[in-house]
Amino acid sequence: MNFFLDSLAERLAATWRRPQATARAGHNYRCTCGRPAFFRNSQCLGCQAPLGFVVDQLAVVTLTADPEKPEFTVAGAAATERYRRCSNFDGPAGCNWMVPVTDPEPLCRSCRLNRTIPDLSVTENGELWRRVELAKRRLVAQLLRLGLPLQSRVTEDPDGGLMFDFLRTPPGAPRILTGHDDGLITLNVEEADDAIREKIRTELREPYRTLLGHLRHEVGHYYWDRLIDKTSWQEPFRTLFGDERADYAEALKKNYEAGPTPDWAQSHVSSYASVHPWEDWAETFAHYLHTVDALNTALGFGLDVEDLEFESEPFTKESLFDPDSPDATRFLALINSWVELTAVLNELARSMGQPDLYPFVLSKPAVKKLHFVHLVVLEARQKATASPAPQSVALPETAESCEAKPGKG
Secondary structure, eight states: OOOHHHHHHHHIIIIISOOTTSOOOOOSOBOTTSOBOOTTOSBOTTTOOBEEEETTTTEEEEEEEOSSSSOEEETTSOTTSOEEEOTTSSSTTOOOBEEETTOOOSSOTTGGGEEEOOOTTSHHHHHHHHHHHHHHHHHHHHHHHHTOOOOBTTTTOTTTOBEEEEEOOOTTSOOOOOEEETTEEEEEGGGGSHHHHHHHHHHTTOSOOOHHHHHHHHHHHHHHHHHTTTSTTHHHHHHHHOOTTSOHHHHHHHHHHHOSOTTGGGTOSSSGGGSOHHHHHHHHHHHHHHHHHHHHHHHHTTOOHHHHOOOOOOOOGGGSSOTTSTTHHHHHHHHHHHHHHHHHHHHHHHHTTOOOSSOOOOOHHHHHHHHHHHHHHHHHHHHHHHSOOOOOOOOOOOOTTOOOOOOBO
16 A cells, blocks of 8 residues: 555645646545545535545545444445444544444544543533544544554553543643643643633744644654654654753743743744753644645645745755655655645635634754654654554543643643
């Protein structure tokens, strides 16, 4: 199977810049009736056919229902693989992912990552959780598409897997903070309330704060532990990002008291990235995921850079971590296309009176770090495809009372 990043690079080369006469061919999801389908859909809005996200295809597909039992096959395909709905389909999460009937787990690849969900006896928690799960499913789909190692710490890999606690601060208690610690990502579901999230963003003087951004950042911490720590990448990481052995708590304290250094933009993707090497990696990793997913979406709808009519000074190989790497040219195409796309998207947002969709400017050192992330991802995929998946373990009970451990923010 063609590696997703290779495919994206090839599509950028073939369709991002192409002759005007060439016919467009979108790659977005479609029902068999021809109507567009979207990532969150579980039913076609045109013909009412059932839809679902099938991990084997990493796509939302049209389904054919079994008239005698709650099972489905992919419409138009040989009925060798049968699926059932994730058990969170009928609940507040509204999960549209499918589970092979041969899989003993009732939850899909995304939902089985949950260790704790919000207390659903509190009415508004259901809606907050639904928004969080939609963002998490988009994250998980991207990680799977990139070929990164991803197993549930709850049911599949208790030592090296990933899991989530989605919590809400009890009345009168200290506010639960979003963070990562040893494979556990804790997210305060109040971040799914637009008003609360915007208030926090303003107080912290952040240009960008979203649920998906939170999750991409925190999973970056997880992959630092998995892919950088105690590997051959650690010394190159320290040369490029800094020494992560610097006191993390002291670095956070200094940032919140004095703010970032005035010259942070010369070397980092965001001001928060300048706090500590761990945060620099997590922010850069998140921006890498932003870049890849947004470009893939643009290409999926047949967007052509020639339509944008925007000129910018492109980055060159001298801006890369390894200018001699085999994929250097393709990575440059990805980054330079991203710069062009975001410049136009920001102008579109401004024309609607909205904040910039991507309120960041990439420096050459930041691009070098993005290329480092890219190379780490490429190697991780190669190792993941060469290793068998861990065996499942028993599913523990979960409770809203689970406490969030302090960890990386």
